[in-house]
Amino acid sequence: MSPEHCDKVLLLQAEFDGELDAAAAAEIAEHRALCPICRASWAELRRVREAVRETASYHSAPASLRAAVTARLAAAAAEPGLRRLVRWWREALSGVAGAALAAAILLALWPSGRQGLVEAIVDDHVRALQPGHLVDVASSNRHTVKPWFAGRLDFAPPVKDLAAEGYPLLGGRLDYLGGRAVAALAYVHGGHRIDLFVWPQAGGEEAPQTAERHGYNIVHWRQDGMALWAVSDLEPDLLRAFVRDWRAPSK
């Protein structure tokens, strides 16, 4: 690597990649004519492009993969889950879109570390919705679910029974988020699954915040030394109502 450097190299590269408008392109062309570093850099960019485009492997999808994907997409058409999501989307378009947009804007303001976490939480929730993946321990009884976590986690997650409020407990499972094992509690409300992820987090209390990702709603809050994340395809208001009931002192 040559030690010379010109502070216009990123502009030069942008011109090389066809990213500049005509005026900026003309300016950098003029500069290049006078700057030996940029002329050398240009030649270098061309050499690398040639080596990569003409020589590096382009991995086309194998025929077996293409067949499997085509079949999977066809099968998806028959799934009621997709139809439900489509209906949700249509409804969202007609009214809830404003709320979802507000939530998405809020999400954009969250620290970027959290956005990765939000993505991971939605991923986990979606994975759990696949057949056979919802819970490791299936029980509506918190006295069964809570002890199940003992020995599997280094903390005791709060397990609440909210059947009376309309959120029967389906069970619990172990998940892996943010580099640690966490408890996931599964609830159901009117046919919609709610996953509640719980792990210990130092720091103070935090009031619930709402976000939306890929059509799923997420509410995050902190209480009693725990970070809690609820995720569901329930509408934001209904998910917030679940969180309100969950946060209410146990009866």
Next chain:
Amino acid sequence: MAAERESSLSTVVLPHLDAAYNLARWIMGGAEDAEDVVQEAMVRAITYFPSFRGGNARAWLLQIVRNTAYSALRAKRGAPLVPLADEVGDGEDPGTELVDPADDPEVALIRARDRRRVDALLERLPLGLRETLVMRELEGLSYREIAEITDVPIGTVMSRLWRARRWLAGAVEGETK
């Protein structure tokens, strides 16, 4: 109704399946892992499709593929979520992560026209630089599209591309003269 949406999902996904697999392959390294990632990404694409607002289908799909691949890498390494961004070389000083090709005896053997050698060179790039270069040179994506897919500012895309290219230039130069 659902069939109508499904057929448009096929329309969105299938034309970009090669791009999806190529990106997965360059991120994951192995063919088997890449196929798993694409399959898993399809499940996510089906799930997320209702929130796809039209527009750039390739960028939408590649973003899902990349997220899926990163999840797979995380699961493999058991590594924490957040530090992954640093691992891929967000630091401004390229010297901390890339060995100068002139000082690297393996790299000195590279033949520019030798596919295996060029592939091996790309594989030596840190993940963040490699995926950016693959998207620009092999997929022809714009800075904006790459920024969207990798969730970083355009300036970061530009500096990653520059660092990847400088390093490769040193390596290729090392043998042609």
